[in-house]
Amino acid sequence: MNKAEITRREFCASAGAAVMLGSHALAEVSQEKTKPVRIGVIGVGGRGTGLLKVMLSLPGVEVPVICDINEANLNRATEIVKRIKGNPPEGFSKGPHDYRRMLQRDDFDAVLIATPAPLHAEMAADTLKAGKHCGSEVPGAYTMDECWQLVKTKEQTGKRYMLLENYCYAQQRMMVLNMVRKGVFGETYYAECSYIHDCSSLRFKPDGSLTWRGEVKRDLIGNLYPTHSLGPVSKWMNINRGDRMTSLVSSMSKPAALHAYAVKRFGKDSDPARLKFRCGDMSVTLIKTAQDRLITVYYDSDSPRPASIFYLIQGTDGVYDSRSGVYIEGKSPAHRWEPVSKYQKEYEHEYWKTRGDxxxxxxxxxxxxxVLSDFVEMARHDREPFVDVCDSATWSSVMPLSKKSIEKGSASVEIPDFTGGKWKNA
Ligand SMILES: NC(=O)c1ccc[n+]([C@@H]2O[C@H](COP(=O)([O-])OP(=O)(O)OC[C@H]3O[C@@H](n4cnc5c(N)ncnc54)[C@H](O)[C@@H]3O)[C@@H](O)[C@H]2O)c1
Incomplete structure (x- = not known):
């Protein structure tokens, strides 16, 4: 084992000691809940502004600096902080790398990044190198090099990194986490998850040119948004903490929906209707784990249809399917689904019991x-988060690796072990 590997192992050992969302963590939260945490924000578009408002409502949070290249967005966020906290933050908006000038200041502890997704990894690495903890919107990275860069920079700097994967924290998904951990479904071996959500209107600006979301659909292929789907099932299956993803195969239908959308919205002879989008509409990825378990991931973010974001976990004693309900062998009526609500009281997660309102x-x-509460507590206590840098790299890597598999005719491709072997001991 070389030195780099040992260091990576030591660093990822913290994953095993990560906050496991239980009463112990909650007790710590209440003990020091007002110790100030100073957070800078990069990117205050729709998402960043929403997160800023929630974050400002949490105890002890201060926002002394904000960066956005769009002055209107920056001013809107500045006004929000001023209205809630009394003092305006200092603003940074002098071009795409002005956030680095912001990072040079030494009067804040952590940075929340909510810029366009292709910028996340570089900004996160710069944040860690500047000696600040980092919370990154999803996905964490776009390329394999970026995935490794995040893991290594986190290791080298000793700062904390959290992927802000909010889908892990929804009420029913946390209840299922509890059920899995209590062994209700027995030994789990199969999961399904999806991100099927029509975002076609977000691909174009009103003049028909592409937004950053449209550009990635034009230029890339595969599952371009894997973490909302993979996050909850990875937590249920202890991915990176007892098991790990080892390989995947991926396939994709042809791209048709965005062209049809452009014709409907802008006309058949318009420039948007002439654009070629590389990314197919439905991609399906099948992931194999070291413990011979399987995860199927569905991704379609442009077909005209209502959203369908579903999750399933199957074990030797039963199954949870967000579309159908719960079935537990020997407890549920034979061959019959039961409503999830029947189990709510017994298996409600501590977080939701105490802070659901x-x-x-x-x-x-x-x-x-x-997700923001956990991010703030990570920075306040300088401790590893529930969704750490190895999770971010593993889940985000499904984007470049699904592309690789599709380009090789749906061949199996290897998923690297970002934990450096630590997953075995967790
Ligand atoms: N977790 C979730 O549920 C969820 C929901 C929506 C969006 N997101 C993620 O949040 C991110 C932001 O999404 P959005 O909808 O707010 O996008 P957006 O385009 O509305 O906002 C991005 C903001 O970043 C700013 N920006 C761009 N380049 C910058 C730079 N170099 N320096 C500083 N600021 C810069 C833009 O001016 C804009 O204000 C995306 O990565 C998206 O995937 C996550």
Whole structure:
């Protein structure tokens, strides 16, 4: 074992000691809940502004600096901080790398990044190198090099990194986490998850030119948004903490929906209707794990249809399927689904029992509240988060690796071990 590997192992050992979202973590939260945490924000578009508002409602949070290249967005965020906290933050908006000038200041502890997704990894690495903890919007990275860069920079700097994967924290998904950990479904061996959500209107600006979301659909192929789907099932299956993803195969239908959308919105002879999008509409990825378990991931973010974001976990004693309900062998009526609500009281997660009311006032089914609360506590206590840098690299790597598999005719491709072997001991 070389020195770099040993260091990576030591660093990822913290993953095993990560906050496991239980009463112990909650007790710590209440002990020091008002110790100030100073957070800078990069990117205050739709998402960054929403997160900023929730974050400012958490105890002890201060926002002394904000960066956005769009002055209107920056001013809007500045006004929000001024209204809630009394003092305006200092703003940074002098071009795409002005965030680095912001990072040079030494009067804040952590940075929340909510810029366009292709910028996340570089900004996160720069944040860690500047000696600040980092919370990154999803996905964490776009390329394999970026995935490794995140893991290594985290290791080298000793700062904390959290992927702000809010979908892990929704009420029912945390209840299922509890059920899995209590062995209700027996030994688990198969999961399904999806991100099927029509975002076609977000691909174009009103004049028909592409937004950054449109550009990635034009230029890339595969599953371009894997973490919302993979996050919850990876937590249920102890990925990186007892098991790990080892390989995947991926396939993709042809790209048709975005062209059809452009014709409907801008006309058949318009420039947008002449654009070629490389990314197919539905991609399906099948992931194999070291413990011979399987995960199927569905991704379609442009077909005209209502959203369908579903999750399934199957074990030797039963199954949870967000579309159908729960079935537990020997407890549920034979061959019959039961409503999930029947198990709510018994298996409600501690987070939701104690802070569900506050969470329910925030977006994404309350996930935004808990993901930000965990991010703030990570920075306040300088400790590893629930969704750490190895999770971010592993889940985000499904994007470049699904592309690689599709380009090789749906061949199997290897998923690297970002934990450096630590997953075995967790
Ligand atoms: N977790 C979730 O549920 C969720 C929901 C929505 C979006 N997101 C993620 O959040 C991120 C932001 O999404 P959005 O909808 O707010 O996008 P957006 O385009 O509305 O906002 C991005 C903001 O970043 C700013 N920006 C761009 N380049 C910059 C730079 N170099 N320096 C500083 N600021 C810069 C833009 O001016 C804009 O204000 C995306 O990565 C997206 O994937 C996550």
């Amino acid at each position: 506050a969470a329910n006032k925030t977006g994404h089914g309350g996930g935004d509240y808990f």
